[in-house]
Amino acid sequence: MVKKILGELHEFKLPSILTPVCMIGEVIAEMIIPILMGRIVDLGISGADMNYIIRTGLMMIVVALFGLAAGVGGAVFGSKASTGLARNLRKRMFDNIQTFSFSNIDKFSSAGLVTRLTTDVTNIQNSYQMILRMAMRAPASMIIAMVMSFIISPRLASIYLIAVLCLAVIIVIMLNKATRYFKEVFEKYDKLNESVQENVSAIRVVKAYVREEYEKSKFRTAALNIYEMFVRAEKIVTLNGPVMTGTVYICIILISWIGAHMIVSGELTTGAMMSLLTYCMNILMSLMMLSMIFVMITMSQASAKRIIEVIDEKTSIDNPEKPITEVKDGSIAFEHVNFSYNVESEEPVLKDVNLEIKSGETIGIIGGTGSSKSTLVNLISRLYDVNEGRVLVGGVDVKKYDMETLRNQVSVVLQKNVLFSGTIYENIRWGDKNATDEEVRKACCLACADEFIEKMPNGYDTFIEQGGANVSGGQRQRLCIARALLKKPKVLILDDSTSAVDTATDAKIRKAFAEEIPNTTKLIIAQRISSIQGCDRIIVMDDGRIDGFDTHENLLENNTIYREVYDSQVGSSGDADFDEKV
Template sequence: MIKKLLSCLGEYKKATALSMVFVIFESFIEILIPTLMAILIDEGISQNETSIVWQIGSLLILLAILGLFIGALSGRYAAIASAGFAKNLRKTLFFNVQTFSFSNIDKFTAPSLITRMTTDVTNLQNAYQMLVRIMIKSPVQFTFAIIMSALINPNMVLIFVVVAPFLAGTLIFIGRKVHPIFERVFRSYDHLNNIVQENLHGIRVVKAYVRQAFEINKFQNISQVVYKRFTKAEKLLAFNQPLMQSTAYICILLISWVGAHLIVSQTMTTGELSSLFVYTFQILISLNMFSMVFVMFLISRASAERVVAVMDEESDLKNNQLALKTISDGRVCFEHVFFQYPTKLGQDVLKDVTFSAKTGETIGIVGGTGSAKTTLVQLIPRLYDVTKGKIEIAGRNVQDYDMDTLRKIIGVVLQNNVLFSGTILENMRWGNPTATLEEVREACIMAQADEFIQELPDGYKSHIEQGGTNVSGGQRQRLCIARALLKNPKILILDDSTSAVDTKTESKILETFRTKMPLTTKFIVAQRITSVQDADKIIVLDNGQINDIGPHEKLLQTSAIYQEIYQAQTKGFGEANAK
């Protein structure tokens, strides 16, 4: 795990090394100062030697200034190294997430990934900065101080030899108790982020249904869980500081008692006792710093495990070594396809689905809620892989193609239409980054979007808010369709993508598909029969299985499910007209 994390240091290894070197020099200067103070007291002040006082005093001032300067440099390089480490860590995580399949994202969930790339990485950044400085300074200062104390009086070192194992054992005990709690804390953070994200995303619905109080209560409940778990961990960690202070007081009392006897017996000088007190404080401060690092380590360990889990995750979908880079046409064939979601193994969502579509054909897909219409079309561009059976495009298994090549020839308008913050032109060029304004406008004309775009004050340079919240549902759908058309795809998939568009506009869009895209194979998932009744084939899905397949007229005679849907919609339409 540590090796995996440190691989993200990259160009900041030099800053890390410089910080460590400066910390060692800073520790050496701090260790040297008490010895000089002992000389100043014993040979200068006690002997009334003014020259020695001036020489040693001047040297002490210079060392203090030099120590301050070196400490500042160490802190500067530690800050650079830790910030760079966090930057590279976020970059690595984000890059790896971009390779994830839908099933990988389902495994972690979006809120959890956000927490890992923000809160967890920040914890690791803070821990690394402490590691570079304090974790180096603490043992170096402790070792130097012990050596200098032993040179003054070896018997004094026995006090620290007795105390150190006791402190270490206590810290290990606390760590074993606290780490599992922090793991639960960060899982609670994931849940908290999920609630916040869900609330903000659906804030209009919350207000429309006057559910603010319910949402506040839900947020308070998970906040209380985070509070209780974090408090439980902090209560255990709270023993750390009093323990360190008590140990420090005991050591000082013992050294004072023993030192007084040694001075009386003239086996130790006043200067040596003074320097011994300073070394004692340095030893105790280094132990205290170590305990601080220990606490940060406990917090960051849980974060490290969560971050490394994302770094180690590999996409379920991979290219073959000899992946094909060209696709000749838009023929599609499903052969006995079964599919299970990775999170619901053992439960087939699609069962023995077999059908074919010729180049340029329009395939309609209808069925009740939960019949797996969306799942079926998501398998075509390999957003998921089949569990059993195979899907062919242009006569070859989709798994034989390079995934980028496959997805570039497929235009997909998913059920949840997403627009990104930026101009309309920038959003359209997601479909084709090199498209000219004329090409963008042509695609928008085909999607019946050009008319309302031209009415906007800035036309194609009009700004779109994140998620497309400043345009209507129908406008958002038409923009997403235009973006897909701009790819000039061999296969076009519309997953219930005209549901917010009026029937007149929808018929114009579908007519455009028929006349201007004769070689594009089109899959239209729809709730409305009018959206698919002119399709070459209509697939009727029922509980993940094909109930029937054929043109509109045939299904009206052979499919009870299709008949039921058609009659329900035409009856409602007729009653609406009658009124």
């Protein structure tokens, strides 16, 4: 795990090496200064030698400036190395996420991925910086100070040694108790981010249903869970401070008491005593730094594991070794297709599906909620792979195509219409980044989007807010259809993509498709009979199976489900629910 994380350093290896080097330089400077101070007291002041005091004082200034420069260098290089590592980790994770199939994305929640890209990487960044700066500095400072103390007075230095051993045992006990809380706390962040993400993206629904208090309560619960976990962990960790402080005072008292007797008896000089007290502080502060390093490492272990899970996740859909880079036409065939989102599921979502669609046909797809209409069309552009059977486009198994080629020729307007921050031009050009203004306008005309775009103050340069928050549902659907049309695909799939437009606009869009893109195979998923009754043929789905596949007239005569739907929408009340059997 550590090897994989550090493998993302790349161009930041040199700052990672220079940081501990600078920290060692700072430690050396700190260790020299107490010796010089002791000499000033023992030789300069006691001997009334002003020249010696000045020379040694100037030497202390030089050493202090060297230590300062080394400390600044360590801070600069450490920051560069840690932020660079964080940048590379985020880039590696984000790049890998872009390769995920829908089944990979289903494995991680969107809130979980956001947490891993932000909070978890920040934890690694902070830990890495502390490790670079303190993991080298603290042990070096403690060891050198201990050695210097034993050189000055082994008897007094033994006090440090006993204190260090006792503190080490106490710190290990505290960290073991705190570790399990830190491991759990980051999982709680997923719930918090999920609450924020859902609330912000669906704020209009929240307000429409007056659910603000419920959402605030849900957020408070998620935030409280994180708070309680951190408090439990921090209560244990903060005991470190009082224990350290108490140990420092005890050491100072013992050294002062024993040292005073040694000075009186001539076994120790006053300067040496001052040096020992300084080394005492260095040793115990270094031990405190080490304990904080262990805390950070403990916190970052859980984050590192979650980051590696994303980096190591392999897409379930890969390009073949020698992919086909051209789709001949828009013909589609399903041959004994079975599909399940979870391969371990006993009951497949799609069951023995057999279809044959000619290039250029307009096919309607209708069925109750949960009948797997969207699942069926998602297999065509290989957003998922079948478990059994084959899906063919242009007479070729979709698994043999280059995925970019296939998805450029099989354009899908999904149920959830998503627009991105930017102008209308920029959003439509997702279909073809090199499209001219004329091509963009034509696509919008086919999708009947030009009607409202031209009424906007800035026309096609109107800025769309994130998620298309400043346009209506019907406008958002038409812009997404225009975006798909700009790809000039051989297969166009509309997954319930005109549900938010009125029937007149729906009819205009279907008429434009028939006249302007007659050679494109069009699959239209709809809940309204009026949206698909003019199609060449209609697929009726029921519980993952093809219950009927024929023209509108023939289905009315021969298919019970279709006839019941038709009667419920056209023949009787006109507003009956699709799923109700009347």
